[in-house]
Amino acid sequence: MTDQHPFPILLVDDEEEILFTASITLRAAGFTQVMTESNSRRVMDILSRQEVGLILLDLYMPHLPGYELLRELSANYPQIPVIVVTAANEVGMAVECMKAGAFDYFVKPVEPQRLLATIKRAQEMYVLRSEVRSLKSHLLTDRLDNEEAFAPIMTCNRKMRAIFQYLEVVAGSSQPLLITGETGVGKELVARSLHTLSKCKGPFVAVNIAGLDDMVFSDTLFGHRRGAFTGADQHREGLITKAANGILFLDEIGDLQPSSQVKLLRLLQEQEYYPLGADTPTRTNARIVVATNRDLKAMMAEGSFRKDLYYRLSAHQVLIPPLRERTDDIPLLVEHFFAEAAASLSRQKPTVPPELACYLATHAFPGNIRELRAMVFDAMARHDKGVLSLSSFREAIGASRVPVKATPLSFLEGLRDTSGHGGGTMPTLKEAEDALIAHSLRIANGNQGIAAAHLGITRQALNKRLNRKPGDE
Numbered sequence: 001m002t003d004q005h006p007f008p009i010l011l012v013d014d015e016e017e018i019l020f021t022a023s024i025t026l027r028a029a030g031f032t033q034v035m036t037e038s039n040s041r042r043v044m045d046i047l048s049r050q051e052v053g054l055i056l057l058d059l060y061m062p063h064l065p066g067y068e069l070l071r072e073l074s075a076n077y078p079q080i081p082v083i084v085v086t087a088a089n090e091v092g093m094a095v096e097c098m099k100a101g102a103f104d105y106f107v108k109p110v111e112p113q114r115l116l117a118t119i120k121r122a123q124e125m126y127v128l129r130s131e132v133r134s135l136k137s138h139l140l141t142d143r144l145d146n147e148e149a150f151a152p153i154m155t156c157n158r159k160m161r162a163i164f165q166y167l168e169v170v171a172g173s174s175q176p177l178l179i180t181g182e183t184g185v186g187k188e189l190v191a192r193s194l195h196t197l198s199k200c201k202g203p204f205v206a207v208n209i210a211g212l213d214d215m216v217f218s219d220t221l222f223g224h225r226r227g228a229f230t231g232a233d234q235h236r237e238g239l240i241t242k243a244a245n246g247i248l249f250l251d252e253i254g255d256l257q258p259s260s261q262v263k264l265l266r267l268l269q270e271q272e273y274y275p276l277g278a279d280t281p282t283r284t285n286a287r288i289v290v291a292t293n294r295d296l297k298a299m300m301a302e303g304s305f306r307k308d309l310y311y312r313l314s315a316h317q318v319l320i321p322p323l324r325e326r327t328d329d330i331p332l333l334v335e336h337f338f339a340e341a342a343a344s345l346s347r348q349k350p351t352v353p354p355e356l357a358c359y360l361a362t363h364a365f366p367g368n369i370r371e372l373r374a375m376v377f378d379a380m381a382r383h384d385k386g387v388l389s390l391s392s393f394r395e396a397i398g399a400s401r402v403p404v405k406a407t408p409l410s411f412l413e414g415l416r417d418t419s420g421h422g423g424g425t426m427p428t429l430k431e432a433e434d435a436l437i438a439h440s441l442r443i444a445n446g447n448q449g450i451a452a453a454h455l456g457i458t459r460q461a462l463n464k465r466l467n468r469k470p471g472d473e
């Protein structure tokens with residue numbers, strides 16, 4: 001995929017042949033922007049004209065020796081990593097270069113694989129620095145450059161907006177993104193927005209890997225050659241191939257089997273994979289985005305999720321807050337889902353009672369936005385005409401009752417201690433009822449309609465109970 005942080009590399013060496021071989025090696029490894037310069041005196045001029053992400057510098061050159069140039073670079077362009085290359089038996093000079101600010105040094109003859117690994121490390125650092133710069137400017141201004149990309153995500157919540165800002169910053173990176181959050185919070189929607197933001201040419205390919213054994217996982221992701229195993233009578237393209245230049249979204253990554261974890265790690269480290277039955281690896285430029293509602297850190301601690309894989313996957317990460325922590329989104333979501341439900345049922349959108357959002361805000365929503373959406377669709381299906389009744393929400397919530405602000409019956413605890421009934425700690429029925437009503441009013445912030453809905457009675461019945469005089473039955 002296109003990288004928002006281009007990484008132009010400048011090779012400086014007086015030997016044209018070395019420049020030629022080195023640039024071929026770097027291009028073959030996927031670095032597309034490689035410049036060469038055989039005259040060290042021109043380097044500062046190049047830097048004044050264009051952005052450079054890394055300099056590979058030979059120390060022994062006529063005119064301006066590499067060490068002198070390195071000092072000038074460190075003084076004027078400290079953000080550009082410089083890797084120096086020196087002749088054998090010059091380790092003392094290499095140490096001087098490190099002191100002068102070199103990122104690393106190599107002794108000739110340079111071993112290409114080690115050099116590439118160091119260049120990748122420098123690239124990661126360079127990209128991270130660019131992202132930090134960009135994130136700082138985003139957060140200071142509270143701006144979003146591409147609101148449109150988030151259009152499918154209904155929210156007015158501050159935390160969600162900060163997540164969007166972060167996504168804008170990391171959208172152009174080729175590093176993986178880990179999205180965590182409870183079930184139904186919108187992790188897949190967020191992954192899709194990242195795809196829109198990244199403006200990559202390739203598709204968004206999603207796969208749920210829960211329950212895939214290692215063989216099915218490998219076959220699904222990497223595909224197979226004809227004859228790779230009994231029954232493989234056709235060549236099959238893996239999803240990673242389909243996601244070329246785009247995003248491969250792996251949902252439920254916490255369910256990945258240990259043997260598949262090794263394969264995914266290899267893919268991330270090498271950006272290549274072996275289709276089943278193939279002898280040569282295939283390169284990929286698909287970005288990997290993963291999601292889970294499981295606690296990967298806890299899984300790492302107990303040894304069921306590889307640490308190296310976790311750290312690779314979490315190069316960038318977001319935690320989507322549950323709905324109960326962004327109740328300010330409820331009115332917007334309710335409106336949105338009623339409009340959606342009305343359109344899909346070809347019916348008129350009902351008038352939504354104003355207390356509905358407050359009532360819903362008292363529910364914990366373990367299934368988050370998916371649960372809210374199902375409730376709204378159900379209410380819409382049952383609704384006849386006029387103002388919508390709270391009853392279908394009450395039934396749905398009653399079935400999975402998990403109040404957000406209290407554990408069940410905790411409000412009776414105090415009564416038990418103070419009831420003063422010698423025979424035991426049990427409150428009377430009247431005391432329990434009064435406590436229950438007071439509790440419902442408390443979690444409904446004093447709204448009698450909502451409190452009544454919690455209690456499963458009408459607002460009039462609650463009102464009657466509240467106006468009861470002492471001695472009334």
Ligand SMILES: Nc1ncnc2c1ncn2[C@@H]1O[C@H](COP(=O)(O)OP(=O)(O)OP(=O)(O)O)[C@@H](O)[C@H]1O
Pocket residue numbers: 152153154155181182183184185186187188189190251291292293333336369370373
């Ligand atoms: N902010 C939102 N605005 C509108 N719809 C949303 C929002 N968040 C989630 N949804 C909807 O809720 C449902 C669940 O979303 P999604 O599948 O993205 O959640 P998830 O976190 O990936 O769930 P799971 O963990 O079960 O895979 C989808 O129908 C999605 O369109």
